[in-house]
Each structure stands twice: as structure tokens, then as C-alpha cells.
Amino acid sequence: MIRFAMAALLTAVFAAPLHAAIDIQEVTSPGGIEAWLVEDHSIPFAAIEIRFQGGGSLDREGKRGAVNLMTGLLEEGAGEMDAQAFAAARDALAASFGFDSHLDAVSVSARFLTENRDEAMALLREALVNPRFDQEAVDRVRGQVLSGLRSEATDPNTMASRAFYEMAFGTHPYGSDMRGTLESVAALTRDDVVNAYQDALARDRLYVGATGDITAEELGVLLDELLGDLPETGAPLPDPAEVSVTGGVTVIPFETPQSVVFFGDAGIPRDDPDFFAAFVADAILGGSGRQSRLSTEVREKRGLTYGVGTALVNFDLSDMLLGQFASANDRVGQAIGIVRDEWAKIAEEGVTDAELEEAKTYLTGAYPLRFDGNGTIARILVGMQMDGLTPAYVTERNDKVNAVTAEDIRRVAQRLYRPDNLRFVVVGQPEGVESVN
Amino acid sequence: MRRIAGAVLAVIWAGTAAVAEQGVTTFTLDNGLEAVVIEDHRAPVVVHMVWYRVGSADEPIGKSGIAHFLEHLMFKATDELESGEFSQTVAANGGSDNAFTSLDYTAYFQRIASDRLDLVMGMEASRMDGLALKEEDIATERDVVIEERNQRTDNDPGALFNEQLMASQFLNHPYGIPIIGWKHEAHTLDLADAQTFYEAHYAPNNAILVVAGDVDPDEVRALAEKHYGPIPANPAIGARERVSEPPQLAAxxxxxxxxxxxxxxxxxxxxxxxxxxxxxxxxxxxxxxxxxxxxxxxxxxxxxxxxxxxxxxxxxxxxxxxxxxxxxxxxxxxxxxxxxxxxxxxxxxxxxxxxxxxxxxxxxxxxxxxxxxxxxxxxxxxxxxxxxxxxxxxxxxxxxxxxxxxxxxxxxxxxxxxxxxxxxxxxxxxxxxxxxxxxxxxxx
The missing domain is CATH 3.30.830.10 (Metalloenzyme, LuxS/M16 peptidase-like)
Structure with a gap:
């Protein structure tokens, strides 16, 4: 593959895109549950994306990993069914239910055929409202989580990002891996799992997007049956996180031929007047999808990496500017120097008119193409709601991109790109690179 | 529950057959290019792909990784395009592009607004027979590929083991050689290796065109005739010949x-x-x-x-x-x-x-x-x-x-x-x- 996708970094950086033809309906169920819907009856199935805000950040003191373990257990037995009976019932319907925990949310991604929609939703309801958390399942899934944690403990990508977040956020939940540690997960009890469930899955933090072969009326009825019996309130969300990044380099020695580098600084809020200017600036400097300055300098001209990328990452409780790449141990020092130089250059000089125009053409042209299938659109609808956007955003977004001027970028670049404040975490055996605080 | 599922099954199966048979059209140009067109008119988007019937298992001995290295070099200059211009043009039109190499094939694709199919097809055709490799691109891109190997394989013990596993499973057949190439051979690949491999395998009679999305099959055919039609077939390309595996007698x-x-x-x-x-x-x-x-x-x-x-x-x-x-x-x-x-x-x-x-x-x-x-x-x-x-x-x-x-x-x-x-x-x-x-x- 010619280009490497920056998968590890980037959760929905930018709440998304829709084709202009897409008609977003705001649906309120008879019981008062709100959702956004895009109807498309061309294929006989629908996708529903549900997010409970809070997610892994709701772990109680000393119980790191409880929400993650709980989320993994939602499909491991519910109501009358143990884990195997639940899986058999789901598979017999050819429905798929994805339960995932994130820094800011627990997500449920469901896909089901129109022909057996009622049965599929009744089954999903059991998982959400009547999960069993059998001790056998708790122990079994805990084993799977621990196995994953053991693998990642020696994975240079995970090592680098963990160290970075720990430095940036300290004791705030963002500062530690929400999957927990070998010790914290080993100590979790069934009671901890039940507490996590009660803390995280409640109606006061619910966002829903639906797409596909379902009408607004059908969706309303479905939502009440699916989610109406969840408790009204959950645990309070944590406070906003201060980003305490300082400039410098942190080397974590690890015997491997290629050093992995994670770098970043504080970002810019989604509702900041200069957010779009920052977004375009990031696209020019290091964003994915096109040839950025960093990609040109680090990869194309010098062959120092297979892929380098940056992104503005807006968590619910903090805003980051993050990047990553990997280079052979004897070349990584040179690559770090180039990234830092480019950071300084864009802060001092801004961008050229040609770069600005090219980035705008790309960003506005790519926007409608992001619409890609029922599941993707359902996720987009939820992301937009969690970002506080309105359905009109889909028609206004490209105008906001086009309105950005070179002067806007110059202003925001000075604020955002602070080479003296840029922190690099390097995992490997980098030659000629020392830790600098 | 099982009875309900059983009843649903028949309905779905009948429906699926009907849907699946719609919307797939095939044709072959005189120069041997085979084409498959898949219609999906839900969004004004098209995926344009060219798949070559050549992969890492078709490499000469001692040149492991050349199929994948060539895939990278295909984004450099052609007779009509500057180095990097292909991807820049796709991006400037809001699209994305990429490529991948496997044991048995090498494929290139773009995803873009469907009214730009003519544009990307023209560029893809230009690199089917007009690649213009330059020495200045070789060393840098080889370093990129070595970093790719570092990232995918040498930094990942599971991937390193899989390499050993395939090498052990296939004693003689080239499936035993990693797609990205053995590191010691990847370091030695040069312009002549890439050019030789390109000339031997890249031709319309060794390619499959796949166009999927908001397109009309007749229009795709007309565009394919326009862009790919003039490229001559390479008569030297015959059936793939690979060494075969001896019977495995010992676990x-x-x-x-x-x-x-x-x-x-x-x-x-x-x-x-x-x-x-x-x-x-x-x-x-x-x-x-x-x-x-x-x-x-x-x-x-x-x-x-x-x-x-x-x-x-x-x-x-x-x-x-x-x-x-x-x-x-x-x-x-x-x-x-x-x-x-x-x-x-x-x-x-x-x-x-x-x-x-x-x-x-x-x-x-x-x-x-x-x-x-x-x-x-x-x-x-x-x-x-x-x-x-x-x-x-x-x-x-x-x-x-x-x-x-x-x-x-x-x-x-x-x-x-x-x-x-x-x-x-x-x-x-x-x-x-x-x-x-x-x-x-x-x-x-």
C-alpha cells in the first residue's frame, strides 16, 4: 500500500459530512427519546448508532477499566440467555451488535435486517436493559482484556500514546488507558461491573443516529422499546481536562528497529471562532488525505518514514493537536528536527495562497464523499449531535471552509503551533536523540 | 426463535438473488482489458480500480519486493504526469487514491465524485504504459518502502513470525516469500528491476478494470475505449507460470x-x-x-x-x-x-x-x-x-x-x-x- 492511514490517532476528527441530498430528520419518540434519522429504503436493513456520553472517563476511583470490561460483557448474556444462547439468537437473525467503550462514550452499533427488525431489537434491548454479568462471563472476558493489555504493554505505538496522554493529563481520566492496567483489571469484581453499568448507561446522556430502511414513526416506537427502560440518570461527567504539555522530547528505550514517535500540544475547541482556520491549517501542515507539508518533507523528499500525519482531536473534555510517525532508529532524530522546523515555519509564515486554495478544494470536494453507507451515516449523525451541531451544518460546512483566509490561518497558526511547547514521545532506540524536558 | 428465523430466511434469500443479479455488467476491449461495472446510484460517487494479474508471487528470484516497490513508483512520473501529480490531482478534486499489492495481484484505485471518472481513468491509463521512472525517485522511495517494512513487519513480532510460517509452509512456491520482500533484497532493488517488471506485466491484456458506483455501463465502456483502448496488448504475456510445491511429507x-x-x-x-x-x-x-x-x-x-x-x-x-x-x-x-x-x-x-x-x-x-x-x-x-x-x-x-x-x-x-x-x-x-x-x- 502506498499510503498508511493514521488509524491509531484519529477518531472522528471532524464531525462529518453528508451529501447535500441527505435529509436529516429530527425524531422524538412518544416517550421523549430524541434521535436523528436518514431514511433510505433501497436496501432492506437499517443501522442504529447509540452513544452514552461519559464512557471510560466514568470509571470510579481505583476501578480503572471497569467501564471497558462492562461494555465487553453486554453481549455475554442477558435476561434468560447466557452468553452462548445470546450469541446464537443474534446470529440466527444475522444481526450485528457492536459494543465499544471509548474515552468519552460507550457506543452501540447495531445493524439488522428489516425482515426481523422486531426480534433483533428485542434482543438488543435485553443486552442494554437486562445484562446478566454472570461471574463466569466476567472472568472469561477479563482474561481477554488482560491478554490484550499484555500485548499492548510491549507494542511501541501503545507505549508512545500512553506516555503522551499520561504527561498531558496526569490524574484526569484522560491521563490513563481506559482499559485499565493488569493490576486494576485483575482486581475488578462483578459489583464493580454492575456499578459501571449503572454509571454509564442512562438516558440523560444518550445520543442516537439511525439510517436505512426505517421510517420516523417506526424508529420512535423502536427507541421507546429499546431504551425506555434504562434509568433516567447516571454518574456525573468528569471535569474538563487541562492539557499540561510542555515542550521537549521523552525517550522510552525499547529494543526494536524502528522508533515510534507520538507528538502534540493543546488544540482548539470545536466552537472556537478560529476552529475552521485551524482545521484548514492542519490539513496543509499534516492532515491526511492529501500531500501535506510534513508528508512532503519527511517522506517524499527524504524517505524518512512510511507515513506522518497530524490531526486536531476534540475530546469532550479537552482539545488536542496530535501527530505520529515512525522512522528507523538511525534516522528518527532527523525526522523530529524536520517536524519541529515545519511547526515553526507555519507559525512564522502562515501558508501560501496556492496552498490555501488547494486545501479548500480538497476539503470541500471530499466532504460529500464521506457519506458512505448506512452505518457510517448513523455514526456521523451521532457525532454531529455530540458536537452540538444542527442538521443545517451539512449545508453550511463547506461555506465555513471556503471563508477561511490566509490572514485567519496566520493568526491561528501563531496561537496553535508553538515549537517550544511541542512534546515528542519516542519509543525505540533512537540514535542521537536524548530526553529533553 | 429458530422457527422465526427459518421463515425469514427464505424471504431474504429470494430477495438477495434478485438484487445481486442487477447492476453488474462486464465487457472486454479488443486489447484484452476485462472490465466489470457495478452500479450503485445512491450517491454521486465512483470507485475506479485497475487490478493487474501480477503479484509478489510473480517476482524473479532474488528480487523479492519488486512488485510492491513498483506499486509505490507508479505514483511517480509518467509521460504525461509529473511525479506526485496523479495523487495531487485526485486530491484537488476531492477524491482519495491508494494502491495495494498482494501475492497474486497489484491494484490501484481512486474514489471520487462520479463526474470525474473521465479524469481519473485518463491518468490511470497514462501509467499503464507510460511510466517514466527517474533515478532521483528510486533511492528515496526505496527508503520509504524499507520504513514500511519496518513498521509492518520488523516492529511487529507477530508479523515476523507469520513470515517464518509462510516460508516454512512453502518450500519452493513463491508464496513463501513475503509480499513486501526480504529486507536484504529490498535494499538492492533498483530502477532497472522496476522497469523490467513493469514492462513484463503491465498491459491491458493483464489487467481488470473495475468501476463501481453512480455510473452508466455504456458510458464506462465508452470512456474505457477512449482511455485504455489505444494501449496495445503485450503479446508476450501468457498464462502465469510459477514453480510448484513438492509434496510435503513431513510435519x-x-x-x-x-x-x-x-x-x-x-x-x-x-x-x-x-x-x-x-x-x-x-x-x-x-x-x-x-x-x-x-x-x-x-x-x-x-x-x-x-x-x-x-x-x-x-x-x-x-x-x-x-x-x-x-x-x-x-x-x-x-x-x-x-x-x-x-x-x-x-x-x-x-x-x-x-x-x-x-x-x-x-x-x-x-x-x-x-x-x-x-x-x-x-x-x-x-x-x-x-x-x-x-x-x-x-x-x-x-x-x-x-x-x-x-x-x-x-x-x-x-x-x-x-x-x-x-x-x-x-x-x-x-x-x-x-x-x-x-x-x-x-x-x-
Whole structure:
């Protein structure tokens, strides 16, 4: 593959895109549950994306990993069914239910055929409202989580990002891996799992997007049956996180031929007047999808990496500017120097008119193409709601991109790109690179 | 619940067949370029792909990695385009592009607004016979490829082991050589190697055009005639000729350890037949066998026997890569729970498989898998790119459009008896490679 996708970094950086033809309906169920819907009856199935805000950040003191373990257990037995009976019932319907925990949310991604929609939703309801958390399942899934944690403990990508977040956020939940540690997960009890469930899955933090072969009326009825019996309130969300990044380099020695580098600084809020200017600036400097300055300098001209990328990452409780790449141990020092130089250059000089125009053409042209299938659109609808956007955003977004001027970028670049404040975490055996605080 | 599911099944299957038969058109140009057009008019987007019937398994000896290196160089200059101009033009039009190399094929694609098909087709045609390699691009891009190998393989102990596994499974056939190339050979690849490989394999009569999305087949054909039609066929390209594997007579065992691993595990792979044109029944049984043994993490045979109750495993799995030009592999994996050694895990895995061969396939589980296969045909309609991959990958692996279209129904028809019979044939210890993969531990 010619280009490497920056998968590890980037959760929905930018709440998304829709084709202009897409008609977003705001649906309120008879019981008062709100959702956004895009109807498309061309294929006989629908996708529903549900997010409970809070997610892994709701772990109680000393119980790191409880929400993650709980989320993994939602499909491991519910109501009358143990884990195997639940899986058999789901598979017999050819429905798929994805339960995932994130820094800011627990997500449920469901896909089901129109022909057996009622049965599929009744089954999903059991998982959400009547999960069993059998001790056998708790122990079994805990084993799977621990196995994953053991693998990642020696994975240079995970090592680098963990160290970075720990430095940036300290004791705030963002500062530690929400999957927990070998010790914290080993100590979790069934009671901890039940507490996590009660803390995280409640109606006061619910966002829903639906797409596909379902009408607004059908969706309303479905939502009440699916989610109406969840408790009204959950645990309070944590406070906003201060980003305490300082400039410098942190080397974590690890015997491997290629050093992995994670770098970043504080970002810019989604509702900041200069957010779009920052977004375009990031696209020019290091964003994915096109040839950025960093990609040109680090990869194309010098062959120092297979892929380098940056992104503005807006968590619910903090805003980051993050990047990553990997280079052979004897070349990584040179690559770090180039990234830092480019950071300084864009802060001092801004961008050229040609770069600005090219980035705008790309960003506005790519926007409608992001619409890609029922599941993707359902996720987009939820992301937009969690970002506080309105359905009109889909028609206004490209105008906001086009309105950005070179002067806007110059202003925001000075604020955002602070080479003296840029922190690099390097995992490997980098030659000629020392830790600098 | 089961009765309800049964009733639903018939409805879905009937509906799927009707939908699937719509919207796929094929044609062949005079110069041998085969084309598949898949219509999906839900959004004004098109995926344009060219797949070449050449992969890493077609490389000359000593030049491992050249197919993939050439794939990178295809984004450099052509007679009509500057180096990098291809991707820049796609991006400037809001599209994305990429490429990938496999054992049996190399493919290039763009995803872009459907009214730009003419543009991207013109550029893709220009690099089918007009690549203009320059020495200045070679060394830098070779470094990029070496960093790619570092990232994908050398920094990943699991990937390093897989390289050893394939090298052990295939003594003579080129499937034993990694797609990205052995590191010591990748360092030596040069412009002449890339040019030679390009001239030998890149031509319309060795390519498949796949266009999927909001397009009209007649218009696609007219555009293909315009852009690809003038490119002459290369008469020197005939059927692929690869050295073949001698009969494997001895079970092979690997012992790999690496301090960067987090968990110990055991793998077992067997030589297995692939999907052959007009003869996919055995492959269909093996594909269903992989589903029955390891498809569901909860209800599959290996999960039920090894991950529940007195659990020996934290994870089990089965895989089969039926889409392949030559003989392929069927594999099993077990990650033991703490306190269970790799020897015990291997014994438990063997015991579970032996029990399965005696007990046969659970009909209820088989029916659930069939239901999911049927439903996957409906879900697939939501992802036109995946359908494009199905045709591109299938055609470059030696299958015909008829074979590819017949596959879902062949899967449906496989019986439990046929699955067990296929299992008995494929699980021949003499054609196996067993791997014990473990974390290097400090010894005093």
C-alpha cells in the first residue's frame, strides 16, 4: 500500500459530512427519546448508532477499566440467555451488535435486517436493559482484556500514546488507558461491573443516529422499546481536562528497529471562532488525505518514514493537536528536527495562497464523499449531535471552509503551533536523540 | 426463535438473488482489458480500480519486493504526469487514491465524485504504459518502502513470525516469500528491476478494470475505449507460470520467541486447495469449516470447547484464504489462558478438532452461519467498494465472473457431512506447520 492511514490517532476528527441530498430528520419518540434519522429504503436493513456520553472517563476511583470490561460483557448474556444462547439468537437473525467503550462514550452499533427488525431489537434491548454479568462471563472476558493489555504493554505505538496522554493529563481520566492496567483489571469484581453499568448507561446522556430502511414513526416506537427502560440518570461527567504539555522530547528505550514517535500540544475547541482556520491549517501542515507539508518533507523528499500525519482531536473534555510517525532508529532524530522546523515555519509564515486554495478544494470536494453507507451515516449523525451541531451544518460546512483566509490561518497558526511547547514521545532506540524536558 | 428465523430466511434469500443479479455488467476491449461495472446510484460517487494479474508471487528470484516497490513508483512520473501529480490531482478534486499489492495481484484505485471518472481513468491509463521512472525517485522511495517494512513487519513480532510460517509452509512456491520482500533484497532493488517488471506485466491484456458506483455501463465502456483502448496488448504475456510445491511429507515445527510479544500462542497451518475456476466445492466446504470451527467467538466449535467451562484458551480462531491463484493454507490458532503451556494448548486444540471430526457439525450452528452468509449479501449492497474488491480479487486469482457470482450459493449448499469430509482431507499432519510463539523470558 502506498499510503498508511493514521488509524491509531484519529477518531472522528471532524464531525462529518453528508451529501447535500441527505435529509436529516429530527425524531422524538412518544416517550421523549430524541434521535436523528436518514431514511433510505433501497436496501432492506437499517443501522442504529447509540452513544452514552461519559464512557471510560466514568470509571470510579481505583476501578480503572471497569467501564471497558462492562461494555465487553453486554453481549455475554442477558435476561434468560447466557452468553452462548445470546450469541446464537443474534446470529440466527444475522444481526450485528457492536459494543465499544471509548474515552468519552460507550457506543452501540447495531445493524439488522428489516425482515426481523422486531426480534433483533428485542434482543438488543435485553443486552442494554437486562445484562446478566454472570461471574463466569466476567472472568472469561477479563482474561481477554488482560491478554490484550499484555500485548499492548510491549507494542511501541501503545507505549508512545500512553506516555503522551499520561504527561498531558496526569490524574484526569484522560491521563490513563481506559482499559485499565493488569493490576486494576485483575482486581475488578462483578459489583464493580454492575456499578459501571449503572454509571454509564442512562438516558440523560444518550445520543442516537439511525439510517436505512426505517421510517420516523417506526424508529420512535423502536427507541421507546429499546431504551425506555434504562434509568433516567447516571454518574456525573468528569471535569474538563487541562492539557499540561510542555515542550521537549521523552525517550522510552525499547529494543526494536524502528522508533515510534507520538507528538502534540493543546488544540482548539470545536466552537472556537478560529476552529475552521485551524482545521484548514492542519490539513496543509499534516492532515491526511492529501500531500501535506510534513508528508512532503519527511517522506517524499527524504524517505524518512512510511507515513506522518497530524490531526486536531476534540475530546469532550479537552482539545488536542496530535501527530505520529515512525522512522528507523538511525534516522528518527532527523525526522523530529524536520517536524519541529515545519511547526515553526507555519507559525512564522502562515501558508501560501496556492496552498490555501488547494486545501479548500480538497476539503470541500471530499466532504460529500464521506457519506458512505448506512452505518457510517448513523455514526456521523451521532457525532454531529455530540458536537452540538444542527442538521443545517451539512449545508453550511463547506461555506465555513471556503471563508477561511490566509490572514485567519496566520493568526491561528501563531496561537496553535508553538515549537517550544511541542512534546515528542519516542519509543525505540533512537540514535542521537536524548530526553529533553 | 429458530422457527422465526427459518421463515425469514427464505424471504431474504429470494430477495438477495434478485438484487445481486442487477447492476453488474462486464465487457472486454479488443486489447484484452476485462472490465466489470457495478452500479450503485445512491450517491454521486465512483470507485475506479485497475487490478493487474501480477503479484509478489510473480517476482524473479532474488528480487523479492519488486512488485510492491513498483506499486509505490507508479505514483511517480509518467509521460504525461509529473511525479506526485496523479495523487495531487485526485486530491484537488476531492477524491482519495491508494494502491495495494498482494501475492497474486497489484491494484490501484481512486474514489471520487462520479463526474470525474473521465479524469481519473485518463491518468490511470497514462501509467499503464507510460511510466517514466527517474533515478532521483528510486533511492528515496526505496527508503520509504524499507520504513514500511519496518513498521509492518520488523516492529511487529507477530508479523515476523507469520513470515517464518509462510516460508516454512512453502518450500519452493513463491508464496513463501513475503509480499513486501526480504529486507536484504529490498535494499538492492533498483530502477532497472522496476522497469523490467513493469514492462513484463503491465498491459491491458493483464489487467481488470473495475468501476463501481453512480455510473452508466455504456458510458464506462465508452470512456474505457477512449482511455485504455489505444494501449496495445503485450503479446508476450501468457498464462502465469510459477514453480510448484513438492509434496510435503513431513510435519514442520517452528519455535519462535521475541521479548516484544505480550502473549504466547500456538498456530497450526495446513496446505489447502484454493477456489479453482469451475471447481469451488471443496473451497466452499473449507470456508464453511473455518466458520464452524472459529467464526463465532462464542458459539463456534473451538470457542465452545476451549474457551468455556474448564477453559484452556483466552482466544481461538480458524482461517482459510480461498481467494488465491495457487494452493493456499487453512489455519488454526490458540492463545492459552495463563498457566496452560503451549504443549498443553496444542494438545487441547488437537483434541477439540478430533472430537469435532467424530461429532460432526451442529446443524443449528450451521443454519445460523448460512443465515449470516445470506444476510451478508444484503449488507454487502451497502458497500459498493467491497463488491468491487470481490470481483477484482476473484478475477486476478484465476476465477471467472460466473465463479464469483456462484460463490454465495455454493456456500449455502455445503452440508455438514461435506464440511467434515473436507476437514478430514485438509487436516493431514504431514502437510502442516505448527508454530509455538512465546515471549522471551529472562533466564537466570
Amino acid at each position: 514442520r515445527r517452528l519455535d519462535y520467541s521475541d521479548p516484544r510479544l505480550g502473549n504466547d500462542y500456538v498456530t497450526r497451518s495446513y496446505l489447502a486447495p484454493e477456489r479453482d475456476p469451475g471447481d469451488q466445492k471443496e473451497a466452499a466446504a473449507l470456508a464453511m469449516l473455518a466458520e464452524v470451527l472459529g467464526g463465532s467467538p462464542t458459539t463456534s466449535v473451538l470457542a465452545r470447547k476451549l474457551q468455556f467451562g474448564d477453559a484452556k484458551a483466552v482466544y481461538t480462531g480458524a482461517w482459510y484464504r480461498g481467494e488465491s491463484y495457487d494452493d493456499t493454507t487453512f489455519g488454526l490458532v490458540i492463545v492459552p489462558v495463563e498457566g496452560v503451556s503451549l504443549e498443553e494448548a496444542e494438545t487441547a486444540l488437537d483434541k477439540a478438532v478430533a472430537e469435532f471430526l467424530e461429532e460432526g457439525v451442529d446443524e443449528a450452528e450451521l443454519e445460523r452461519i448460512r443465515m449470516q452468509v445470506r444476510a451478508s449479501e444484503i449488507y454487502a449492497l451497502d458497500d459498493v467498494s467491497a463488491i468491487a474488491y470481490r470481483y477484482g480479487g476473484g478475477l486476478t486469482s484465476g476465477l471467472t465472473v460466473e465463479d464469483i457470482d456462484a460463490w454465495p450459493e455454493l456456500l449455502q449448499e455445503v452440508t455438514g457431512e461435506e464440511i467434515v469430509a473436507a476437514a478430514r482431507r485438509v487436516f493431514d499432519r504431514r502437510t502442516s506447520v505448527t508454530g509455538h510463539v512465546s515471549v522471551t523470558r529472562e533466564t537466570n
